[in-house]
Amino acid sequence: MIADLAGGVAPAATMIAAMMTAANLGARITGWGFVVFTIGSVGWSIVGLSSGQTNLVGTNAFLTLVNGVGIWRWLGxxxxxxxxxxxxxxxxxxxxxxxxxxxxxxxxxxxxSREGRHIGKSVEALLECGTGTVSYVVVSSGGVGGVKETLRAVPADAVQFDCEELRLSLSMQDFDLLDSIVDDKWPASPPRHHTPGQSSA
Structure with a gap:
């Protein structure tokens, strides 16, 4: 009875926990993801004990310890x-x-954008050593879940940093005129950009 219950709970808990931790939704969600992972590893250990699979027991006993570290790190x-x-x-x-x-x-x-239209989301900010000032911000637009997204470097002087969002001094057209960047070939200095309204003149 317990083994059957564990056999149903273990795979479900493992899949749910994987989604919670992969989503990267903050310390609390990630921490609770490790809690759910622990439920899954304990469940798999019970399945292993009831079926005589010592390798399954040993592996999930170790994973339970790892999950405990994850709980301490993220919920602690x-x-x-x-x-x-x-x-x-x-x-x-x-x-x-x-x-x-x-x-x-x-x-x-x-x-x-300058008009208040949604462009995308911020990915990273590059700071200058010594002064600590922001050189440029990398913005992701388009695509779904990072697939077929376009990355562009936006110079700091075109970015207004608010608490909940970033507002650019660029129009959508100005933003689209910025060169896209790929993978590990990010610029070493902030790119030049059109002055507001120049592209629509």
Missing amino acids: RQRVYEDGGKAAQTASRRSGSPTLFTATGFAGMRVL
Whole structure:
């Protein structure tokens, strides 16, 4: 009875946990993904014990330990870091200081054109050593789930950094005129761009 239940729970838990961790939706979701992974590995261990598959038992006993480390890292330390950054961001909005946002939260921020139209999402920001100033921002547009997406480097002087989104001083046409970049051939310096409205003149 228990073995049959474990045989049903184990594969379902493993698949659900894989989706939760692969989605990269933050420390909490990733941490709970490892909790679900643990349920799956315990289930597989029960299946192995009931069927005499010692290799299955040994493998999932080890995976249970690994999942425990994942729970500690993502629901423990990483969650604390994430919550601390969000607390500072919220507090800065209420104070007279410049509003802050976390660097780790930068990737995935929504990117809007000058007209307020949705362009895509931010992927990465390249900073200059020494000064720490942003040189350019890489923006992903088009495609689904990273498939057939187009990456473009947008110079920092064309980007307004808000807490929830990035707003460009470029129109959709200006953005489309920027050269696309591929894989590991990102530029060593910020690209030149058209001045606002130049492309539509």
